[in-house]
Amino acid sequence: MNNGGLPRARIRVAICGGGISGLCLAVALSKASNVEVNVYESAQRFSEIGAGVMIWSRTWRILEQMGLADAFSRIAHAPPDGSMGIGFDYRRSDGPEGFDFYRVQMPYGCIRFHRAQFLDVLIDRLPTGVAHFGKRLRSYSQSNNGPIGLRFSDGSMVECDVLLGCDGIKSVIRAQMLRDRAKENNDGSLLDLIDPVWSGTIAYRGLIPAERLNEEHRALGAPMMYCGQDKHVVSYSISQGSVVNVVTFSSNPNEEGRPYGGPWVVDCEREELLESYSGWEPEVTELLQCIDNPTKWAIHQLKPLPFFVSGRVALIGDSAHAMVPHQGAGAGQAIEDAYIIACLISRASEATVDLALQAYELVRLPVANHVLEGSAESGKMYEFNSQHGDDYRILGRAIERQWDWILWPSPNEDLACALDWVSQQLMLRREGGYA
Template sequence: MRAIVVGAGIGGLAAALSLRRTGCEVTLVEQAPRFTEIGAGIQLAPNATRVLRRLGLLDAVAARATRPSRLSFRTWSDGGEICHYALGREAEGAFGGPYLQVHRADLHQAMAAAVPPESVRLNTVVVGIGQDDKSARVTTVGGEHLEADLVVAADGVRSSARQWLFGVDEALFSGTAAYRALLPAGEVAGLGLPEYAIWLGPGRHFVHYWVRRGELLNVVGVIGTQAAQESWTARAEPGEHLRAFDGWDPRVRDILGRTGTVLRHGIHTRAPLARWNIGRVTLLGDSAHAMVPFQAQGAAQALVDAAVLGDCLVGAAPSDVPDALDRYVSRRLAAATKVQASSARAGEDYHLPDGPEARARNARLVAQAAENEFGPHAGAWGIDAFDEQQASQDAVTAAVERPGDDGGARPKPV
């Protein structure tokens, strides 16, 4: 079996590694000329770390990560704790994998190191995807045609492959933007910060946690706004982030006041699809289900996609690929779409105005802490993507149909 994976982000690397575990020959195609350290903190809940263990990467990632013991929800104005939830050993014991907080570059580096260099084609821009009954192919900007038995498009929230497969479908601005920064531990010493906290306020929220074994504090301030550029490298205007959190608890202001470079990232999503695959081509990760990050599940869902994709292709022959991709989508689409929706609701809940709505939200959080020590984010952590009964239920929910025999719905060669 031969596969081409388009995009070498977290989802694409996970797909390449998962497919290689099945014995598949993989070519990983990435438009960037080199792998660089981009992004900041990322959270890996137990459903993500169970996949990393399956891929043989958990120890390498955990060695560079931080393991928080708890999550604290706080009020915006005075920092009073609303409630807290257990992580640490309790979550690992309950869900079979640790909860890790890691620099995205450290995760990416560990994954990239596990892919043989000869399987990676950097500086290669894909301009089209095509297929017939026997093979799939990608066309590069230089006019080269790369052929395989299947193509996995993991080309991110701005996925071109998604449009080639299903027509014009732009990324959707979520109405929120994130200020992001990393601070050395020495810069925030003495502030008395909780190790991992989410501060809730009208129209915005603030998150901080440690990465790189506690060497760096990852800071994210999310605001509601009418427009923002979707970019991991765009810088905020000087003082903009401080003005956005004017009047907040002094600790939040102190953190923001000590930041150096602050990036401003417009948060975009994709509308749910009725299917992710056509014939021998499928979407994976953000190209299929980009979501707001308010349940810290974007990377986790891409990792689970990759693991299930590999599982569905175990023992498959090239002629079995369309059926195998149908099984992959039927096992993943409903679950990922559910997480998309719940993440969006979490963001709305975080930004409620002061008054009766915020008080009711706080009461819900306290009640959840009493009923479930792991809190509102844990709904997806224990779902076993390899439970066949669950997969069967997802298949009914997703109702994925095969393309017609006339091939009219299939992408055309470029």
């Protein structure tokens, strides 16, 4: 929009949350000349809990588009080269003798990183002065035409034109958005979507230096999915192959959706972990015996949301679609959110940014919710609790079909659809047919 030859006013974007989604978004938006971006992080520094992160080919292409491929290649388990690779090897392991029953392959295979190193690549590219720490959001206020007011727990207040909620699975922004919409529409069912629900699954996590394992151990090679009744164990190498990330899952399907008492993440004794997988095949036992300080996690997820956007407030990443980790998709979906909404906002003006946010929701909500639900179903398959049971011939192909979304229209194709929709809406506005 040409303001009589004057420079166009910059859109003030506030990002609440400095995890993978928030930092990826900030890096992307910091390159846009029409945007002033600030990141508000509740902690005193950027940090991530958890050890490993994996992405797939469609996310890798986003990192290439952002000019980050070289930096991420240097910290990946191996530099991605575009060839077909192993997604996971699936093996029945809850007995004294395990056996392979399926292998899923896909372009680029499973691209994996140490989570802290992944975050550091983004932090290193964040412009000076963008990050603000110790800023825990308490609430926001939004009017039709005026700025959005943000109130933080330390008593400070700021204003912005667009608020992007990257504040995770316990999102304050999601809670207020749903409460406000429930009140506005007299729809109490929206209140049931605010809080995450327990999946009925407990996970144990740990890191193992690669040299502690037998050099022929399968976990040093391909990503492994060791499957058993109501349980499974995931392992894959990170940090250029020097470390093996291990996550074990133990599920009680009858507990899914019930309240979980106690903290979600605690330290635990190795003996508890070993007891939980007693009787499993030796190579799984060897893995678990090498975990010195396991942590115990209660795995929660969101129910699918009917919207990600309200006015000029939008939810990104886990605040919108926190999912169980059974397809290693959480980080990738967050990056996809960030990339598409950053591209849309960077092409908008203050007068059209509302359309940019609506277009983001239009293309991202169905994909992210599909992956959220598919991740939960995949976990049931790995633990022989799906409709396919342990019929390996049918189960293997069903597991592979769960990954079809990786080959769906690319993020750039989704972006093109979103931009086309914005153009159509602007044309309707000019013709007086857009309310």
